[in-house]
Amino acid sequence: MKLLTAAQTRQADLATMQEQGIASEALMERAARAFTAWLTARQSPAEAGEILVLCGPGNNGGDGLAIARLLHQRDYAVRVYLLPADHYAADFTLNRQRLPAVPVAELDAAALPTIPADALVVDALFGTGLSRPLTGLAAAVVAHLNQAAARVVAVDIPSGLLADAPQPAKSPVVQARHTVSFELPKLAFLLPRNAACVGRWHVQPIELSRSFLDQVPDALHLIDAALLAGRLPRRATFAHKGTYGHALLLAGSYGKMGAAVLAANACLRSGVGLLTVRGPAAGYDILQTAAPEAMALPDPATDFVTELPGLQPYSAVGIGPGLGREESTRQLLEKLLRQAQVPLVLDADALNLLSESPDLLALLPPDSLLTPHPKEFERLTGPARDDYHRLDLLRDFCRQHQCYTILKGAYSCLGTPGGTLYFNSTGNPGMATGGSGDVLTGVLTALRAQHFSALDAALLGLYAHGRAGDLAARQTGEAGLVAGDLIRFLGPAFQELTTADRF
Secondary structure (H helix, E strand, O other): EOOOOOHHHHHHHHHHEEEEEEEHHHHHHHHHHHHHHHHHHHOOHHHHHHHEEEEEOOOOOOOOOOHHHHHOOOOOEEEEEEEEOOOOHHHHHHHHOOOOOOOOOEOOOOOOOOOOOEEEEEOEEEEEEOOOOOOOHHHHHHHHHHHHOEEEEEEOOOOOOOOOOOOOOOOOOOOOEEEEOOOOOOHHHHHHHHHHHHHEEEOOOOOOOOOOHHOOOOOEEEOHHHOOOOOOOOOOOOOOOOHHHHEEEOOOOOOHHHHHHHHHHHHHHHOOOOEEEEHHHHHHHHHHHHHHEEEEOOOOOOOOOOOOOOOOOOOOEEEEOOOOOOOHHHHHHHHHHOOOOOOEEEOHHHHHHHOOOOOHHHOOOOOOEOOOOOOOOHHHOOOOOOOOHHHHHHHHHHHHHHHHEEEEOOOEEEEEOOEEEEOOOOOOHHOOOOOHHHHHHHHHHHHHHHOOOOOHHHHHHHHHHHHHHHHHHHHHOOOOOOOHHHOOHHEEEEEEEHOOOOO
């Protein structure tokens, strides 16, 4: 699923109207019906009570007027409030004329309407065309609505939220409980700064031109099952353990062997044929007991990993979980970067060592896969001014070092050497727990060992990791989720993605 800019969204609308031979008001009616279908499936007229529809003077307001009409036809109690303006969009005017006998009033700064805390409000004030923060009466209406703490559902995008640009500090934005977007989500929905405004977002199809969407440049994507179709083939009948690669994990230190165990078990559950774990001597018994399917290769040092084993047997190497940042470990990382002829996955302390020794970044082999959380990423690139600048830093970092970098978080973002960004659609807040990143490292190392490309490994691994979290949360709840639960559901998550045989 691609993500469009506001300008591309307008182009998609025009292409759809031209291709399908429909007028703009017909496309607006289609959007209004899609929104109404979403709302009425969740709230009966009795549950909704009186619905307040706030309409601005543009096309988003026209959507709101059409929604008010459709709700009225379905026996919902509706009251409409209009934002006065010197000019109204043509489709707004048309839908104002079509509006049946429902109460309509203009908003007035001197006497803003009372909005009960349990009210259901449809926000159709402003859409994706907004290019600057709200001021004047519009800003006052948004502030008044937010103070009411009502149940707000935004039409396409919360009013006041800029679709493609950083939100200025303290600029007024509707704080929606739900946002119903048409055809595709917006990039703004996926960024941390906007979470409180967007609430839970949903996508309703309106049959935009498929040919236009297919030809839009691949700059931004949402990782979903459709994007991954065909990337994970079914296993061959006569395959053997050598078919699926031999991974090496360099992980663990005294007091942090749990990270090595989580990464190892995740690697094993992600389809690797063979796994060797190089850990400190102190962790030998732990590894042999907690991950018996893996081969344990103890380091000569008791508490840290200090020596790099011969790399000839391995088809991929993962390094970082629980590793520590000793000087001898830094030297091991440098030796690995200089000698590796197989794919690398770097996480946790391996990334911290890179940030502490920038000269090591120059040694990073092409197509390496890095998995920083935001603070680790900041140590590598410097601080970001805002969420959009952070994405620019991600693009620049991946281009400069010809690597793939997963910036972890809600909607984890994969940066690529070509500049395309992919946002993950799976996962939940229960995964914000120690060890989740170690599990991801194991998953990615297993996929790279199986000879998946860096892009396919990252896409499949991110999606399956988050999907395992979603499956686990059904049993544990989000608050009760721990990293080990993810490992139990990796198999089912990958099974969902496995390409089925076609007769």
